[in-house]
Amino acid sequence: MSKHGELGLTDAEFELICQKMERPPNDVELAMFSLLWSEHCAYKHSRKLLKTLPSEGVRVVMGPGENAGAVDIGNGFSIAFKVESHNHPSAVEPFEGAATGVGGILRDVIALGARPIAILDSLRFGELDTERTRYLLDGVVRGIGHYGNSMGIPTVGGEIYFEPPYEQNPLVNAMCAGIARTDGMVRAAASGVGNKVVLMGSLTGRDGIGGASVLASAELGEGESDKRPTVQIGDPFEESKLLECCQELLEADLLVSLQDLGAAGLTSSAGEMASAGGVGIDIDVGLVPLREADMEPFEIMVSESQERMLAVVEPERVDEVLALCDKWQTASAVIGEVTASGDFRILRGGETVGEIAVDALVDGCPLYDLDPAEPPEWIYANRRTIDSxxxxxxxxxxxxxxxxxxxxxxxxxxxxxxxSRTAHRAGDADAAVLRVPEAGRSIAIAIDGNGRRVACDPYLGTIEATLECAANLACVGAEPLGVTNCLNFGNPEKPTVAWQLSRSIEGLGDVCRELDLPVVGGNVSLYNETPSGPIYPTPVIGMVGEVPDHTKSxxxxxxxxxxxxxxxxxxxxxxxxxxxxxxxxxxxxxxxxxxxxxxxxxxxxxxxxxxxxxxxxxxxxxxxxxxxxxxxxxxxxxxxxxxxxxxxxxxxxxxxxxxxxxxxxxxxxxxxxxxxxxxxxxxxxxxxxxxxxxxxxxxxxxxxxxxxxxxxxxxxxxxxxxxxxx
Amino acid sequence: MIWGVLQFPGSCDERDALHACRLARVEFGDQARLVWHEETDLSGLDGIVIPGGFSYGDYLRAGAIARFAPAMSAVADFAAAGGPVLGICNGFQVLCESGLLPGALLTNTGTRFICRQGELVVGEADSPFLSRFEPGEKISVPFKHESGRFYAPPELLARIEENSQVAFRYAPGQNPNGSLNDIAGVINEAGNVLGLMPHPEHAVEAFSGSTDGLRIFQGPTRAAGPVGVAA
CATH class of the missing domain: 3.90.650.10 (PurM-like C-terminal domain)
Known part of the structure; x- marks a missing residue:
């Protein structure tokens, strides 16, 4: 198999890369392309559909394209929120997969300058009568608890369904909501030529190379345990320090912009920051604090080591930033600079080891049309458990x-x-209710998605999931302010899944337009499929609503x-x-x-x-x-x-x-x-x-x-x- | 009272504890501030809270690293001088590791983190923290921890019981972690240091379903009494 093929790029995609670069990419560049042009990073089978979703609203502070969405709750405060999947890592290593799923969604919210105040989880497993399901459930629940509990962020709600199609491919979707002063929120766009790029948090190691991006962009097959090394390892203590450090950095107004490192590590976070700001960026891998000294440039660029954030800082504020990182015992280093070149340049010492136009890397991936076809009959196996x-x-x-x-x-x-915000705990009411005394009110949060009903009718099922989420909010007196979603589907290159995905997004768009509900962010997880078939199509809908008085909820x-x-x-x-x-x-x-x-x-x-x-x-x-x-x-x-x-x-x-x-x-x-x-x-x-x-x-x-x-x-x-x- | 609430990297419930301290005797103008783990000067503080969480990640063993924090030497001096010190959850673990309280806290028998509202029975212990309770009274506070199983070797356990150092026991049938003698909290021999696994700082306002925890924070009072008013 060709090198690009092994990295998940098609021949046509490789040709396009060569054209855009006017030469074949070297190994560093090819590794970077293979990640940013993966399904997980480029949304190449879903972006065209996602563009149809309504995202405008009077209360919307940040919408799609930022690390998370955010809505105004009044009194100068906003709630940032997002849901994200960590399905395949959890299938391979449930404890670490779920833990790092929580860690990742927390960083998305932290990156907006918000302090996370609530975690919810939407989980899907096979039926409980198999040892595998019990193993996965135990590991996932422990992993979620380990990360959230250790961070001091409450897990206030969620849902768990057990259905046969999730047996080999469980779903672990984590949602986080955080609170921020609206005028103190920060965007991810890099700006200011000459500004410094500072990497903060854990040391960069070889863990998770190709993890989320490769693991999450193909079907699960046999021998998944071989992929265990691609699962990232979480350390909530590092993230806890990073959270407090980021909060203090933002309070002191020391940052120009902030971005978390998730899938594809430095490559995606630095690339996306440069792309959003319309600038170039230089990163010197020789300056990245490493866990293992002998790492290759490509490894440093694609490592998915957890608990890291990237900030753009004005040169004269750099010392203050590094000093605050020292206070919180969190590693930090200036690793690069914002440039006017429009290129993403990778250096080692003085030597250039890779150079790619930012727009080719971040926005150049071809977007594909789907080839949907409604299946003639029910494609999932049925099982009788009740006779009475x-x-x-x-x-x-x-x-x-x-x-x-x-x-x-x-x-x-x-x-x-x-x-000290939780007015309704998990399981007490239809939605979690959290007090926000800063804003003189409370918020409610719910997460819903009945995949079985979406399998029966992807369009109506998705409308039902959205209505169900709003209904849950209504039961605690909340009016929805914004919607986030995580679209969990099988392989979109197969016509049946393509049909499920496109009908589902149509349903989500139609109901949100009719009810004036802005979709402020989301995540897509495709290829949730094993040799025994796809999962139920599972759009998970998360909503944040406003509760005037928590004593009346x-x-x-x-x-x-x-x-x-x-x-x-x-x-x-x-x-x-x-x-x-x-x-x-x-x-x-x-x-x-x-x-x-x-x-x-x-x-x-x-x-x-x-x-x-x-x-x-x-x-x-x-x-x-x-x-x-x-x-x-x-x-x-x-x-x-x-x-x-x-x-x-x-x-x-x-x-x-x-x-x-x-x-x-x-x-x-x-x-x-x-x-x-x-x-x-x-x-x-x-x-x-x-x-x-x-x-x-x-x-x-x-x-x-x-x-x-x-x-x-x-x-x-x-x-x-x-x-x-x- | 002016309270100091210790903050280690990895602390979780420090803001909740601050809030509880301020709320405790609002009418007397009680105040509270965070004390960074590297601080060694506790002058001006009338009471110390070591909050819940995972200090320094709780690597090695819960509370084992925090005992070496610069602020903890100052807390030991503060306690030796008779100042009131309250350790909650991880704070209790830190106090045991520091030798300021007897016993140790081991992993729950169920090996899982547990979080649920439960009942405690107030012990016979003589401590300012218990001055607003009757011995034998039942109170409702949340339990939440993974390493909360109180353990002491038989001789020490006997001494703790003989000295009436048990501040709280889990109500019959509610021991969530396998603690010996259902012990949820203990005091030192002088009575000015209290450690407990349950979380009184999460039972201080009506919305949480119980305000019983507030009375622990209302116990210690500065001799001067209300601000600007002679005792």
């Missing part, structure tokens, strides 16, 4: 199913409190005597549901979603929570109305008596549809009868379906009857640790 048709038995089985059962086992391993269990209402245009169906999965009957297609009507319900719920009159609110999601009611009952330790007949009549439902059907746009609210009744009459569907009380969950639908003791439901819901320790 008795609704009580079905309810207990769903509550105990791995994707629905309580994830407290994982949340218990995360510091959810540090920072619901998240409380219902009380005996509370009136229970179903709110919104939910039209439940078994299509794509947990029950359909358990019966091994999944197939293509989802019912249409009435986005406008759903948005009306979202607004009603948000206002009801904000008024403080309603303290129990949750959206109907996995497992349908019966499962949602059971979760509310077991949280409160108080049962309920509910009649779904009126709901069945309105939407012409079968008993199973009413009990276990899923779909967007439904909420369960509970509270005083007067408070619930006062919500009606505004054009949003509202049906009073029952009352909280007693020790039994009783739900009738048509002739069918659920009758389950709260204690039994609780035992089923809390059963995950047994499956994990099995």
């Amino acid at each position: 048709t008795d609704p009580s038995q079905i309810l207990l089985a769903l509550l105990a199913s791995s994707s629905i059962a309580s994830k407290q086992w994982a949340y218990d391993q995360y510091d959810t409190l540090v920072g 619901a998240g409380r269990p219902w009380k005996a005597g509370d009136t229970i209402a179903l709110v919104g245009p939910l039209n439940p169906s078994l299509a794509g549901s947990e029950l359909e999965k358990a019966r091994g009957e999944l197939g293509s297609g989802l019912p249409e979603a009435e986005v406008g009507a759903i948005w009306g319900a979202v607004g009603l719920v948000r206002d009801a929570v904000r008024s403080g009159e309603i303290e129990t609110a949750t959206d109907v999601s996995d497992g349908g109305i019966a499962t949602t009611l059971a979760e509310l009952a077991l949280t409160a330790g108080i049962g309920c008596e509910v009649d779904l007949d009126p709901v069945m009549t309105v939407h012409q439902l079968s008993p199973e549809d009413a009990l276990f059907g899923e779909g967007p746009g439904g909420f369960i609210l509970a509270g005083h009868a007067q408070a619930i009744e006062a919500l009606g009459g505004g054009g949003v569907e509202l049906e009073i379906i029952g009352e909280a009380g007693g020790g039994t969950i009783e739900i009738s639908a048509g002739g069918e009857q659920v009758r389950v003791l709260v204690a039994e439901a609780s035992a089923a819901f809390e059963s995950l640790p047994e499956s994990i320790e099995a």
Whole structure:
């Protein structure tokens, strides 16, 4: 195989590089091209689609193209946030893969000048009955906890699904939100010819060479353990010092710009800084503090050693910058300079070892059109795990199913409190709520993405995921300010995946445009595919919303005597549901979603929570109305008596549809009868379906009857640790 | 009171502790500032908090490197002179490593980091930090740590119990880490140094579900009393 082929470049791409350079690249240059022209860095199969997403909004402070997006929350403060994947590293080495995934997303937020205040994670694994899944789950959860806990940044929420298509290719998406003074935020663009380039943080070693960029830009095959050396090793202590150091550097106004080092290391961070600033940059690899003395120039340029940041500094401030780094015991060195050349020049001592035009390296990669084709039939394997048709038995089985059962086992391993902001911890409410006293308000954060439903219909499934995220925010009284996303898909060169990806992005764009939700940043992870096929198409949607008063953010269990209402245009169906999965009957297609009507319900719920009159609110999601009611009952330790007949009549439902059907746009609210009744009459569907009380969950639908003791439901819901320790 | 909260590279809960110190006796104008790990002059401070986190990355063993910090020699002098010193979580580990408190903290029996709200029972110990509690009282504070299993060899453990040096025990059935005798916190023999694994600084405001932790910070008072008012 040709050298460029081994590095993942096609012959045509190599030809283009030779043309742009007017000569063949040398080894250093070829290594740099191979990384920046990889899928992971160049988004060559997704950039054309991503450009269609709306990114403008009155509250948007920073949008796509920066290290993270940011929205204004008032009083001079902004929230920076982003979600990013670390899927393949976690498949190969779950602890370090997940830990460095968290480390990486934290640095993206730190690079904007923000202090991270919250981490959320969206995780996907195969079914828990395999040893591999239990090994991956254990390592990933430990890795996330290790990094976040050690950094003193709370992990406040997230979601975990277990589905067979993720068995060999788990997903580890980490989201971080940070707070910054809006006028103190910093961009990544290098500027000021003659300004110095300072590298801060860990020493540069041979770890992670070709890690994220090569590992993340091809399918996983056999012998993945051979790739273990390409996984980076995290050191949260270094990052903790780097965070505090960057905060002090920015407070003292010592930096012109700041950028983290992630995939492709110095090559991408210095290249992107130069590209964004329209300048050239010289980097002398002889000045880079090294962990191993004999590293080659190309190794230094592509090393993915963690916990490093790159800053542009005016020459007269350099001494102050290095002194602050010394205070925090973080290594630092001037390694280069901003130039007017427009070239990215690599030197060793005085000798030039590589020279590439910045625009050819950073923006020269060809962007590809996809060749989408809808598959004629359902492409994923089905598996039957439930035979019963008795609704009580079905309810207990769903509550105990791995994707629905309580994830407290994982949340218990995360510091959810540090920072003294967490008003709703992971698992307490539909979204995490964090106090931001600096800005005189709170924020809510949620992350959602049901890949199974997106597999059923990529367009509608993505719309549902976006609505679900907004619905979760509404349940704590939050209005969304901005959207971030991580698009996890299989190999985009295959027509089916290309179709999933393009339909999904269309759905995301359409719903965000309709609801005026700006997409301020995101990440794409492709090639999540093994010889057994692609993962479910999994767009993970993250949102940050504003909560005026955290004491009015619901998240409380219902009380005996509370009136229970179903709110919104939910039209439940078994299509794509947990029950359909358990019966091994999944197939293509989802019912249409009435986005406008759903948005009306979202607004009603948000206002009801904000008024403080309603303290129990949750959206109907996995497992349908019966499962949602059971979760509310077991949280409160108080049962309920509910009649779904009126709901069945309105939407012409079968008993199973009413009990276990899923779909967007439904909420369960509970509270005083007067408070619930006062919500009606505004054009949003509202049906009073029952009352909280007693020790039994009783739900009738048509002739069918659920009758389950709260204690039994609780035992089923809390059963995950047994499956994990099995 | 003017509190000093130590800050090591790798500290995590120092700002939370600062906040708790300031909140403790707002009416008396209590203040707090961070004390950098290289500082050796603690003059002007009435109390010291060693906060939670992972000082110097907690490499080697939790708290093992921090005991050699310049600020810790000053803290030892401060404690010897009778000044109130509170070590929380990593701070407790540092105090044990420094020999300012008896015992050691080992990895939780479950080998995992745990974070959950739990209950403590206040011990019989005589300490200014406990002056606002009744012995036997139950309080609610969060537990969060990976190396919180209190251990002392049998003779030392017996002495700790005989001297009534146990400040807090995990409530029956709630010991999260395998600590001997359910011990969650201990004082020194003089009573002016308290270390505990649970986090009182995260139970000082209503939003967190409990304000019981605040009373630990309200315990020590400067002889002068309220600012500008004679005691």
